[in-house]
Amino acid sequence: MYICVCRAIRDRDVEAAVRAGARRPVDVFRAAGYSPQCGGCASDMRKRIDQTIATEQAAPQTLLAAD
């Protein structure tokens, strides 16, 4: 799914950028090698960044629960 239509940045691109340390939309754009164009995706991108961070933080607990 595309998060940013202007730059063709997909949700998986956002997730990869977050795993590499991105915490703001501007960080995701930098990681993808672009700058924002219209900015219309900023809200959705922030949500995806937050969801990815939450998932990453929950993952170790999931692994511990499986033991």
Ligand code: FES
């Ligand atoms: S939709 Fe992302 S910059 Fe336009």
